[in-house]
Amino acid sequence: MTSNFFRTFMQNYLTHLLFQFRVLYRVFLLRVIDLELLASDGDPTQLMGQFAAVFATISFFSAFPVPYLLVDPRPIPVALAYMFEHYLIETTMTIAGLIAVLSWDSAFPDRRDVLVLGPLPVRRATFFLAKLAALFAAPALAIAAFNLFTGFSWPMVFAVGHGKYSLLRTLPIYWFTMFAAGAFFVFTVLAVQGLAANLLPRQLFLRLSAVLQAAALCLLLTLYFLGPSFNSPAALAAPQNQHVLRWLPAYWFLGLFNQLNGGHHPETAALAHRAWLALGLSGLGTVAALLLSYFRTLPRIVEQPDILPATRGLALSFGSSLSSVITLFSLRTLLRSRQHRMILSFYVGIGLTVILGFTHTKFVQSAAAESASPNNTTINTIFLLASILTVSLAVLALRVVIAIPITLRANWIFRLTQARPAYAYHRATRLSLLLLGVLPVLLVLSVALFSHYSPRFILGHLLAMALLGTLTVELCLFTFQKIAFACSYLPGKANLHFAFWAALFAATYWLKQVADFEGRMLNNRNDFLCMIAVLAAAALGLHLATSLHARNTEQLIFEEDALPEIVSLKLNS
Numbered sequence: 001m002t003s004n005f006f007r008t009f010m011q012n013y014l015t016h017l018l019f020q021f022r023v024l025y026r027v028f029l030l031r032v033i034d035l036e037l038l039a040s041d042g043d044p045t046q047l048m049g050q051f052a053a054v055f056a057t058i059s060f061f062s063a064f065p066v067p068y069l070l071v072d073p074r075p076i077p078v079a080l081a082y083m084f085e086h087y088l089i090e091t092t093m094t095i096a097g098l099i100a101v102l103s104w105d106s107a108f109p110d111r112r113d114v115l116v117l118g119p120l121p122v123r124r125a126t127f128f129l130a131k132l133a134a135l136f137a138a139p140a141l142a143i144a145a146f147n148l149f150t151g152f153s154w155p156m157v158f159a160v161g162h163g164k165y166s167l168l169r170t171l172p173i174y175w176f177t178m179f180a181a182g183a184f185f186v187f188t189v190l191a192v193q194g195l196a197a198n199l200l201p202r203q204l205f206l207r208l209s210a211v212l213q214a215a216a217l218c219l220l221l222t223l224y225f226l227g228p229s230f231n232s233p234a235a236l237a238a239p240q241n242q243h244v245l246r247w248l249p250a251y252w253f254l255g256l257f258n259q260l261n262g263g264h265h266p267e268t269a270a271l272a273h274r275a276w277l278a279l280g281l282s283g284l285g286t287v288a289a290l291l292l293s294y295f296r297t298l299p300r301i302v303e304q305p306d307i308l309p310a311t312r313g314l315a316l317s318f319g320s321s322l323s324s325v326i327t328l329f330s331l332r333t334l335l336r337s338r339q340h341r342m343i344l345s346f347y348v349g350i351g352l353t354v355i356l357g358f359t360h361t362k363f364v365q366s367a368a369a370e371s372a373s374p375n376n377t378t379i380n381t382i383f384l385l386a387s388i389l390t391v392s393l394a395v396l397a398l399r400v401v402i403a404i405p406i407t408l409r410a411n412w413i414f415r416l417t418q419a420r421p422a423y424a425y426h427r428a429t430r431l432s433l434l435l436l437g438v439l440p441v442l443l444v445l446s447v448a449l450f451s452h453y454s455p456r457f458i459l460g461h462l463l464a465m466a467l468l469g470t471l472t473v474e475l476c477l478f479t480f481q482k483i484a485f486a487c488s489y490l491p492g493k494a495n496l497h498f499a500f501w502a503a504l505f506a507a508t509y510w511l512k513q514v515a516d517f518e519g520r521m522l523n524n525r526n527d528f529l530c531m532i533a534v535l536a537a538a539a540l541g542l543h544l545a546t547s548l549h550a551r552n553t554e555q556l557i558f559e560e561d562a563l564p565e566i567v568s569l570k571l572n573s
Contacts, residue, residue, distance in 0.1 A: 096182030194289020
């Protein structure tokens with residue numbers, strides 16, 4: 001009787017703990033997306049599925065060379081094997097690091113977790129294990145999605161020439177290396193964030209948190225796109241490259257993979273040793289950060305205040321009172337919201353790395369040989385390409401960011417204070433995008449071009465970029481009947497897994513064509529005037545169409561709703 005009672009009690013107790021763990025795990029896993037900002041019928045798993053589809057598509061295209069290498073009777077050269085191994089490892093590490101950076105605000109417990117879960121009968125161990133499982137589940141799923149095709153095709157290539165049963169050994173070694181490489185970046189991000197949160201005062205850490213997150217994001221993208229290439233045994237063994245290799249983790253795990261795969265490559269032995277050492281140190285740092293956060297910082301979160309508001313600054317005016325209010329509201333949201341600054345930093349980081357990458361490509365190097373004195377008769381293609389990309393990315397980044405609300409619970413304020421027509425708010429939103437997205441870029445470009453070119457080229461190029469920015473703003477606001485940062489977010493509506501590839505293929509070719517076209521137009525006054533007239537006419541026409549569409553809108557949108565595939569008549573109610 002006693003044993004049955006004890007067995008039943010333990011079964012119910014373990015079931016209860018498992019139920020709590022599953023609930024907390026799901027909540028923490030979806031914390032990558034702020035659930036309080038989603039629409040009522042929004043499904044965050046749909047957005048996560050679209051990201052997984054993007055990674056799986058990259059994996060599918062990355063596996064294309066495998067059949068050609070397998071049918072070739074000649075063994076794959078060592079330099080070519082190093083190149084493919086390094087690409088797969090570096091891409092896996094970058095994806096895992098990006099997921100870890102995106103989960104920055106949800107990695108460690110915050111005030112909401114303490115206030116909500118503290119009074120509930122939830123054990124700290126259950127809370128800790130659920131947070132830990134969700135913390136590593138998102139990067140693990142991203143690594144698995146990227147290696148969905150490459151993880152079973154490329155090991156067949158890397159196993160050639162390593163014995164009869166080499167594939168049975170190379171396949172698990174490949175997956176172990178990929179998860180170890182991704183875990184290193186995840187551990188490093190968690191260790192830096194956790195130790196900074198415990199060593200710095202809480203208010204100082206909260207102020208520096210967004211800066212650290214943006215710096216980590218830009219660093220990951222810069223290392224991936226602009227990292228040097230040492231994909232040959234001679235380059236890996238060269239003494240002059242050893243100082244650089246100490247700071248490139250992807251090559252460490254390249255050495256680890258070759259060491260475990262049985263390859264006798266002395267140039268990768270030191271790299272493999274550095275990989276083991278880095279993985280161990282980052283793991284110890286993560287354990288220390290987690291233990292300090294849950295047993296030292298967790299009780300102090302409630303006692304210490306968050307960021308205190310700063311003193312009131314100067315009041316700025318941007319035309320009408322409504323335009324000033326929406327512009328200042330947008331500006332302060334970008335300055336105070338870590339989530340919005342992170343998304344903006346992601347676009348800025350991509351823009352910077354692509355711009356710097358273009359400066360190292362062959363088709364731009366020909367333009368770099370041109371003279372850069374103020375008496376130039378032509379403008380450098382590098383600046384044209386960078387300017388077009390910067391203006392476009394700045395406006396598109398703001399368009400993405402303003403669709404995500406700052407606090408959905410404050411929507412009732414905007415609903416109650418809508419005393420003007422919807423098109424007035426639309427006009428104010430247009431002004432805020434021009435002031436926050438286009439004007440700062442033009443100021444930066446004017447400073448960058450001032451010491452290189454004559455005023456005629458500078459003014460002509462700035463005028464063309466101003467019209468391009470205006471045209472991009474009108475395109476972004478054509479269907480935007482909302483107040484910036486004040487509408488619920490519906491994930492998956494943008495079809496990211498299709499838009500990503502469309503934008504990637506369009507950017508790689510058309511940006512260069514547009515830059516060359518503008519360069520030819522700037523060299524001839526009549527052609528330049530024709531180009532400006534066409535841009536002005538396009539911007540004016542789109543402005544009239546957007547304004548007409550906004551005037552036909554009676555109400556602002558505050559709740560994003562999914563369009564039903566089948567409209568129900570609700571006859572059963």
